[in-house]
Amino acid sequence: xxxxxxxxxxxxxxxxxxxxxxxxxxxxxxxxxxxxxxxxxxxxxxxxxxxxxxxxxxxxxxxxxxxxxxxxxxxxxxxxxxxxxxxxxxxxxxxxxxxxxxxxxxxxxxxxxxxxxxxxxxxxxxxxxxxxxxxxxxxxxxxxxxxxxxxxxxxxxxxxxxxxxxxxxxxxxxxxxxxxxxxxxxxxxxxxxxxxxxxxxxxxxxxxxxxxxxxxxxxxxxxxxxxxxxxxxxxxxxxxxxxxxxxxxxxxxxxxxxxxxxxxxxxxxxxxxxxxxxxxxxxxxxxxxxxxxxxxxxxxxxxxxxxxxxxxxxxxxxxxx
Amino acid sequence: xxxxxxxxxxxxxxxxxxxxxxxxxxxxxxxxxxxxxxxxxxxxxxxxxxxxxxxxxxxxxxxxxxxxxxxxxxxxxxxxxxxxxxxxxxxxxxxxxxxxxxxxxxxxxxxxxxxxxxxxxxxxxxxxxxxxxxxxxxxxxxxxxxxxxxxxxxxxxxxxxxxxxxxxxxxxxxxxxxxxxxxxxxxxxxxxxxxxxxxxxxxxxxxxxxxxxxxxxxxxxxxxxxxxxxxxxxxxxxxxxxxxxxxxxxxxxxxxxxxxxxxxxxxxxxxxxxxxxxxxxxxxxxxxxxxxxxxxxxxxxxxxxxxxxxxxxxxxxxxxxxxxxxxxxxxxxxxxxxxxx
Ligand SMILES: Cc1ncc(C[n+]2csc(CCOP(=O)(O)OP(=O)(O)O)c2C)c(N)n1
Ligand SMILES: [Mg+2]
Numbered sequence: 158x159x160x161x162x163x164x165x166x167x168x169x170x171x172x173x174x175x176x177x178x179x180x181x182x183x184x185x186x187x188x189x190x191x192x193x194x195x196x197x198x199x200x201x202x203x204x205x206x207x208x209x210x211x212x213x214x215x216x217x218x219x220x221x222x223x224x225x226x227x228x229x230x231x232x233x234x235x236x237x238x239x240x241x242x243x244x245x246x247x248x249x250x251x252x253x254x255x256x257x258x259x260x261x262x263x264x265x266x267x268x269x270x271x272x273x274x275x276x277x278x279x280x281x282x283x284x285x286x287x288x289x290x291x292x293x294x295x296x297x298x299x300x301x302x303x304x305x306x307x308x309x310x311x312x313x314x315x316x317x318x319x320x321x322x323x324x325x326x327x328x329x330x331x332x333x334x335x336x337x338x339x340x341x342x343x344x345x346x347x348x349x350x351x352x353x354x355x356x357x358x359x360x361x362x363x364x365x366x367x368x369x370x371x372x373x374x375x376x377x378x379x380x381x382x383x384x385x386x387x388x389x390x391x392x393x394x395x396x397x398x399x400x401x402x403x404x405x406x407x408x409x410x411x412x413x414x415x416x417x418x419x420x421x422x423x424x425x426x427x428x429x430x431x432x433x434x435x436x437x438x439x440x441x442x443x444x445x446x447x448x449x450x451x452x453x454x455x456x457x458x459x460x461x462x463x464x465x466x467x468x469x470x471x472x473x474x475x476x477x478x
Numbered sequence: 479x480x481x482x483x484x485x486x487x488x489x490x491x492x493x494x495x496x497x498x499x500x501x502x503x504x505x506x507x508x509x510x511x512x513x514x515x516x517x518x519x520x521x522x523x524x525x526x527x528x529x530x531x532x533x534x535x536x537x538x539x540x541x542x543x544x545x546x547x548x549x550x551x552x553x554x555x556x557x558x559x560x561x562x563x564x565x566x567x568x569x570x571x572x573x574x575x576x577x578x579x580x581x582x583x584x585x586x587x588x589x590x591x592x593x594x595x596x597x598x599x600x601x602x603x604x605x606x607x608x609x610x611x612x613x614x615x616x617x618x619x620x621x622x623x624x625x626x627x628x629x630x631x632x633x634x635x636x637x638x639x640x641x642x643x644x645x646x647x648x649x650x651x652x653x654x655x656x657x658x659x660x661x662x663x664x665x666x667x668x669x670x671x672x673x674x675x676x677x678x679x680x681x682x683x684x685x686x687x688x689x690x691x692x693x694x695x696x697x698x699x700x701x702x703x704x705x706x707x708x709x710x711x712x713x714x715x716x717x718x719x720x721x722x723x724x725x726x727x728x729x730x731x732x733x734x735x736x737x738x739x740x741x742x743x744x745x746x747x748x749x750x751x752x753x754x755x756x757x758x759x760x761x762x763x764x765x766x767x768x769x770x771x772x773x774x775x776x777x778x779x780x781x782x783x784x785x786x787x788x789x790x791x792x793x794x795x796x797x798x799x800x801x802x803x804x805x806x807x808x809x810x811x812x813x814x815x816x817x818x819x
Contacts, residue, residue: 244793337513406511471785
């Protein structure tokens with residue numbers, strides 16, 4: 158563990174923030190106040206945070222339909238996100254996008270994306286801009302195991318290689334693409350496929366923050382140093398259904414329970430950090446309390462936030478309607 | 479008659495056609511579901527809206543194909559298998575994903591018969607869920623049937639009730655041309671009477687849902703039940719309307735619309751799509767060019783606004799044309815009298 162206590166505290170807090178944000182949405186969702194599809198990221202926190210803790214302000218990320226974790230890891234405002242998920246006028250995207258379309262361009266967060274495989278070519282475009290600026294910035298896309306079968310992802314990989322772009326592909330294998338297992342949907346394996354394009358792949362344990370951080374450090378450094386694209390392959394699981402309400406008939410009964418009890422990202426990090434004497438359990442609990450209070454406050458204000466007025470319907474279709 | 483949801487009526491049609499014809503195959507993401515999962519359930523989904531349930535259990539993995547997320551290749555699979563003699567029914571989970579597979583649709587399947595000198599047949603059915611009403615936001619709510627209706631070679635089917643859905647699906651599967659089959663998400667759970675036994679609903683034959691004399695109302699999909707509400711309400715005041723459900727937009731039953739217009743002189747067209755280049759515009763243009771002499775008032779178009787589909791409940795509700803909007807349009811056209819007519 159070569160990271161400073163400050164870095165570790167920050168990473169732990171980010172992971173806790175994602176976990177509590179999602180666990181709380183899982184509780185709030187059945188109450189009927191949240192509309193639309195909600196895809197939760199619980200279980201994969203170490204991936205988003207392990208990657209984003211390596212990024213600079215002028216880097217870019219692009220996310221997926223399961224975007225809350227990536228947004229939070231990139232520093233999007235949890236309250237603004239919660240308001241967006243509740244469809245509020247003061248949400249991050251004025252209530253027009255909802256859970257699946259949270260974006261924060263000021264933070265280099267180019268959006269969650271409802272189209273599986275839609276983001277990767279866009280991230281290649283951002284990498285073109287990074288290269289043109291020549292400021293050492295990189296562009297990162299997150300891609301699920303299911304999304305990795307989309308032709309757009311292959312095109313994006315090849316394009317990034319051909320143009321030698323500062324582009325980092327984060328492949329998140331959480332075992333499922335909706336109701337279908339990754340072992341069925343993926344021909345060959347993600348590592349060899351990616352390497353087939355000439356992209357070096359750093360593998361990581363997606364439940365272990367330090368493992369992801371170290372893989373991401375190398376992959377991102379590779380891209381920053383003008384060596385062309387790189388990839389991180391991280392394996393974890395999602396704790397909840399594909400979307401909130403998914404009965405999960407495809408999954409063995411105790412699958413998630415086992416993961417939660419053995420390799421859970423937060424549990425692992427607490428054990429490592431306290432075991433190494435960096436923080437005490439009480440110090441970490443204090444972070445948890447602060448995060449929980451923030452989530453409480455965000456949900457509370459989101460529940461009663463302002464609804465978008467009819468007069469906003471036609472705005473922002475074009476720059477000036 | 480049995481009372482079924484549109485979901486179950488479509489499911490019946492698929493079961494009956496797969497039973498009848500071994501060349502009918504089904505493909506798409508999670509049309510069965512569960513492959514590679516840890517529960518051992520080989521049909522964990524049956525389609526995310528449940529339309530394909532029971533098919534894999536009954537007809538096996540060779541005829542009911544779960545695919546990776548690769549929409550271009552899914553439609554390609556349908557196209558190639560059709561050219562090679564099968565009758566594929568491919569599913570796009572959401573009609574918005576047409577965007578990912580557009581080449582296979584409008585450059586490939588639509589053109590085979592014509593480009594190949596009439597020698598090819600492409601009996602593909604492309605099923606897709608569409609429409610707003612679930613707060614699924616801009617990339618999962620569109621009603622993009624106008625975009626496909628404008629493509630020569632494609633037939634476009636848009637049912638509004640369970641009975642039509644079943645008859646149209648069976649007809650679509652037996653049709654030798656590619657058929658775009660749009661299923662409105664908000665209609666899947668709506669129930670209706672479905673005739674017992676075998677029947678087909680032919681393309682290009684509109685359904686006269688209500689008969690009246692004051693105004694012609696044309697509506698599609700979810701807009702049909704909405705228009706029924708408006709029309710039935712006005713009937714209580716003695717204002718009566720013809721309500722026409724074209725059921726297919728390509729071919730489009732112009733005759734029924736023009737004939738009704740010639741009796742009523744007034745036309746309201748209701749379409750959940752965006753207004754530009756919509757089916758509403760198309761029908762309005764048909765009225766202007768072929769029914770001009772009948773028109774006693776300007777054609778009223780009731781459509782979604784020219785915006786993407788918004789997420790927030792309040793905005794989505796405003797986006798979708800409502801029974802009130804339809805009623806108001808009918809009243810407007812009745813109040814409007816073209817000078818000198
Ligand atoms: C083009 C497209 N096809 C299909 C879908 C429906 N869909 C949404 S998420 C998903 C599964 C994605 O799996 P994966 O990439 O592994 O991400 P995960 O859900 O596991 O985070 C599917 C099929 C979609 N939104 N867009
Ligand atoms: Mg996955």
